[in-house]
Amino acid sequence: xxxxxxxxxxxxxxxxxxxxxxRPAIALQAEGEAFYFIADYHALTSLKDxxxxxxxxxxxxxxxxxxxxxxxxxxxxRQSDVPQVTELAWILSTIAPIGLLERAHSYKDKVARGxxxxxxxxxxxxxxxxxxxxxxxxxxxxGKDQKQHIEITRDLAVKMNETFGExxxxxxxxxxxxxETVPGIDGQKMSKSYGNTIDIFGDxxxxxxxxxxxVTDSSPIExxxxxxxxxxFQLYSLFATKEEIAVMCEAFRRGGTGxxxxxxxxxxxxxxxxxPMRKRRAEILADPRYVEGVLERGAQRANExxxxxxxxxxxxxxx
Ligand code: AMP
Ligand code: TRP
Numbered sequence: 001x002x003x004x005x006x007x008x009x010x011x012x013x014x015x016x017x018x019x020x021x022x023r024p025a026i027a028l029q030a031e032g033e034a035f036y037f038i039a040d041y042h043a044l045t046s047l048k049d050x051x052x053x054x055x056x057x058x059x060x061x062x063x064x065x066x067x068x069x070x071x072x073x074x075x076x077x078r079q080s081d082v083p084q085v086t087e088l089a090w091i092l093s094t095i096a097p098i099g100l101l102e103r104a105h106s107y108k109d110k111v112a113r114g115x116x117x118x119x120x121x122x123x124x125x126x127x128x129x130x131x132x133x134x135x136x137x138x139x140x141x142x143g144k145d146q147k148q149h150i151e152i153t154r155d156l157a158v159k160m161n162e163t164f165g166e167x168x169x170x171x172x173x174x175x176x177x178x179x180e181t182v183p184g185i186d187g188q189k190m191s192k193s194y195g196n197t198i199d200i201f202g203d204x205x206x207x208x209x210x211x212x213x214x215v216t217d218s219s220p221i222e223x224x225x226x227x228x229x230x231x232x233f234q235l236y237s238l239f240a241t242k243e244e245i246a247v248m249c250e251a252f253r254r255g256g257t258g259x260x261x262x263x264x265x266x267x268x269x270x271x272x273x274x275x276p277m278r279k280r281r282a283e284i285l286a287d288p289r290y291v292e293g294v295l296e297r298g299a300q301r302a303n304e305x306x307x308x309x310x311x312x313x314x315x316x317x318x319x
Contacts, residue, residue, distance in 0.1 A: 018067065
């Protein structure tokens, strides 16, 4: 079984990335052959600063490794180290219906938020389909916001197979139910572009400040509170054990505890949770060549697979 996923190096990784994609991806590395990459071609749709793109890419690799990605089991590489994906993206774009791309929520949302409607932003899902299909992927662990992109990938694979004969497998999305959408400190979906994130490896003071500024209603301390509508409770549930969650739930309903106290409990859990990963990260940072070595080996492995699939595609379409 081949497992594949990608993450854009367009910013610093946050706990939405962690629970939505990284943790499920890390868990899956034991179940098959995993390929995880840093989607730097995709990040170019939003990031036009070369030094930042390069630096973020390296940071994503370091952070992913620190969180438990095992390079002996999973290949970790940069998307742009396998430039054949852009060749496949071109071929896919010649059969991709404009109407299908026009229905993409992600494109519409980004343009609505003021991003320039470039051709690259519009064909983003075609490049993503190439990423997935070029490695014969079976399973793609992603957050819920990427589900439609996997559906588009399947549509394009079917169309290619109908037009040129059986070339591609149809991939399945794997969306982790409990962590479909992690809320940010304002209660909206946590996202770098909303400025509402809690970073995985933020500095302690800053992270505490972010947690303490989670938006709540203005219920007084003594009032009973509704855990189901609370961002604090939702985030706490990601980190705590079943028993701890039940205790906080009961304390919400009973009243007598203020939101400030709940926030402190959340911060303590969150900080402890990432403690072993911060340790591992410090070790990785101490050996600057380690990450480059991992990325090189990952790229080699990815190239082997991609080149085989591309040979089949070129043959099938007549190139
Ligand atoms: P991105 O930062 O958009 O490249 O997202 C990387 C991965 O993290 C994708 O699989 C997203 O679906 C996932 N992700 C990002 N934000 C969230 C969130 N707030 N909740 C759950 N998953 C998320
Ligand atoms: N679009 C994905 C995101 O923003 C990143 C991505 C690019 C990806 N190519 C992919 C994810 C292929 C899974 C498979 O999160």
